[in-house]
Amino acid sequence: MSDSAADRARELVELVVEALELGSDVTVEETEEQITVTVGGEDLGLFIGRHGQTIEAVQHLAQRVAPRDANRDAPRQRIVVDAAGYRARRQEALEGQAADAADDALRFGRPVALDAMSATERRIVHEHLRDRGDVETYSEGEEPDRRLVVAPVAKA
Numbered sequence: 001m002s003d004s005a006a007d008r009a010r011e012l013v014e015l016v017v018e019a020l021e022l023g024s025d026v027t028v029e030e031t032e033e034q035i036t037v038t039v040g041g042e043d044l045g046l047f048i049g050r051h052g053q054t055i056e057a058v059q060h061l062a063q064r065v066a067p068r069d070a071n072r073d074a075p076r077q078r079i080v081v082d083a084a085g086y087r088a089r090r091q092e093a094l095e096g097q098a099a100d101a102a103d104d105a106l107r108f109g110r111p112v113a114l115d116a117m118s119a120t121e122r123r124i125v126h127e128h129l130r131d132r133g134d135v136e137t138y139s140e141g142e143e144p145d146r147r148l149v150v151a152p153v154a155k156a
Contacts, residue, residue, distance in 0.1 A: 006030045009066040009079050013037045016058050020046055024083075032077070037062065039083040047083050052090060055081055056118050091124055098125040101150040102135045111151035116141070122148045 010028045017024050017039060024041030039047055048055045059081040067076050080087065094117075101112040114125065125148050126137050134153055141147050 005066040005077060005079075006035045009035050009037050009062045009081075012062050012065055013039060013058060013081060017047065022047060030077070034078045034080060035066065036080045036082060039081075041084075044083045044086075048086050052086065052118075055083060055086060056120070059120070090121070094121055094124045095128045098128045098150065102129055102132060105135055105150045105152050109152055111149045113140075114148045114150070116145045116147050119146075122146070125150075 006028050010026055014026050017026060022039070022041060022044065024039045024044065024047070027038050027040065029036045029038070046054070047058075049057075059079065062079045062081055066079050082088075097114060101114055105112045117125075122139055129135055129137050129150065135150050136153050137148055137150050139146055139148050
C-alpha cells in the first residue's frame with residue numbers, strides 16, 4: 001500500500017470496484033480537512049447498495065485504513081466515499097426530512113424521531129437544524145438502530 005492516506009483510500013475503493021466488476025473510474029480530491037474518493041461510471045447501484053449500506057461500509061473501511069500515518073500529531077482528514085452524486089442527493093433528502101420533522105415537532109409540541117441512520121447522516125441532520133432556535137436535536141438508542149430526535153425547545 002502507498003504512503004499517503006489519499007492513496008490508501010483510493011486503493012481500497014479501487015479494490016472494491018474491481019471485486020464488484022464495475023469497470024468504473026475512481027478519482028480523489030484532497031483538502032486539508034477531507035479526502036473525497038469518487039466512483040464514476042454507469043450502474044453504480046451495486047456499489048451504493050440498498051439504502052446506501054455498501055457505500056457506507058466502504059467509507060467506514062476507508063476511514064479506518066487510510067489514515068495510518070507515522071505522524072500521529074498530524075490532523076486527521078475526514079474520508080468521504082461517493083458515487084454518482086449519491087452523497088449530495090442523500091444530503092438533500094435528509095435535510096428535507098429534518099425540516100419536516102422540525103415542522104411536525106413544533107406543530108404537535110412533541111419530539112419526532114427519525115428512522116435509524118448512520119453517524120454521518122445524523123451529523124448532516126444535526127448541522128442542518130443547529131442554527132434554528134425553535135428545535136433541538138439529539139440521538140438516542142444503540143447502533144445500528146441509533147435514531148435522531150427533533151424536539152421543540154422548551155420555553156422558559
